[in-house]
Amino acid sequence: MPLAQPRDSTIAVIGDGFGSALVHTTAMYLGFRPEQVTVYGPADRPFATYQQFAFNLGQTVLRSESESHFLPADWPTFAQLDAWSRRSLAPLGRSIRRKYNPGVPDIMAELAAVQARLGWDANRYPHRIGWVQREEGPTPHFVLYDEEARYAGRAKHVMLAIGHGPLAFPPALAKARQDPALVDRIVQAYEPKQYAPGGRYIVIGAGIASVNEWANALDVGAKVLALLRNPVPDEQDLNTPRCLFESLGIDAFQGLSFDQRLEFLAKILKGTSPKRRAWADKVRRGRAEGRFDQLMGEIDQVEQGPAGLRVHISSQHGPDPGWLDVTGVVAGTGFAKSALTLPLLRRLVQHYQLPVEQGRIVLRSNCGVPGLDRPESRMCVTGIHANPVVPNGDTIAGLKYIARRFVSDVARAERLPRRSFASRMSTQLSLASASADAIRHVRHAEQLA
């Protein structure tokens, strides 16, 4: 049961996702008492938000590898846990070859087991936070208010772990979605959707979310127009290896023919689910049947048309494709990265005049919020909004790194007595054992690498 009343705590974690779980786990591991850490947010499981997106995408294994998981210390790795749980050496063999990715159900089972033991939910105040006030007082601290401006508690240190902004759409599509006649035909890859057999769909992007949608549409007998703004996607999908889209990778990619690109994408995108393993063959077949094509350009106008939508596409890389009649548009354009798209961050930026560059809060190198963060009363940011400081801040590994730095700083500020190695080891082993038990009862997800 979550908390029924606001309370004072040493650490407030605003947000109820992966980032919150990692701050909470790290704090318990280093020796904070449960009542010293309060998590704020309505979700009763720290994977609820992620799970919905993963489901919509059809993700069955994580993109990240064996070190990315939810135990406070890194050892045992997830491959070791998996091997122990299922009494199999296969995960270890794969891990040595860097071909092991934790299954989505497995990682959620681990997180659920860890949080049940450490009491994440029992120390959660189930309200979204709308405002945080810096108080100087004799002891600097923060006062929290929920989105209805009701008092929600006080804390000496705050971690902002509120996750992504809304799903992002190119401007012309965002505008068209305001029209009730068009909105149902323009969706994000991370949203639920249905394709009509024989329909013609534009899919924007070529990251794994878009590739999934190519295959989904071709599977039901629809036609796909893959639309790229540039020769390679600049909307970076979460599951697209970041190195691919740096200059060297882009130059190499641009020199390839369509078939070579397809082969290359098939190699590096691996697939998120077994069903998607054969997507490159599906695309080749679709192309041969005249049901798959690729276009370079950007949608700049959308209106109602005989097939559902009429869209105008212009291109900086050749002649404009012009007007096209399509059944719908799917955007694999990910999440809005600007802090200003989230009301709580926008209010903090406006009120405390926080520095912002290209929509991102200019954080200190320890992820502290400038002007609000002090050594004796820290305010930090984790997740995607910490990416300019920690480039993988929105992955499990990055969230863990930020959580460790933050909780260690707070432990120093609070002069937390150091927990003995043996005591921490005992916590780690009991959490590992609970996780192994939980994983054993989950259906094994097929490895794709």
Ligand SMILES: Cc1cc2nc3c(=O)[nH]c(=O)nc-3n(C[C@H](O)[C@H](O)[C@H](O)COP(=O)(O)OP(=O)(O)OC[C@H]3O[C@@H](n4cnc5c(N)ncnc54)[C@H](O)[C@@H]3O)c2cc1C
């Ligand atoms: C489909 C998908 C696949 C991914 N695959 C991988 C992978 O393979 N490996 C990897 O390492 N990472 C992966 N990630 C990335 C990353 O691990 C997740 O995005 C992670 O969930 C980010 O954690 P977070 O806590 O920052 O945000 P979230 O988990 O999104 O949690 C933020 C929570 O805060 C809540 N919130 C928002 N505003 C407030 C407020 N004002 N008050 C209280 N609560 C609020 C939100 O409702 C949300 O529940 C993937 C992400 C997605 C979407």
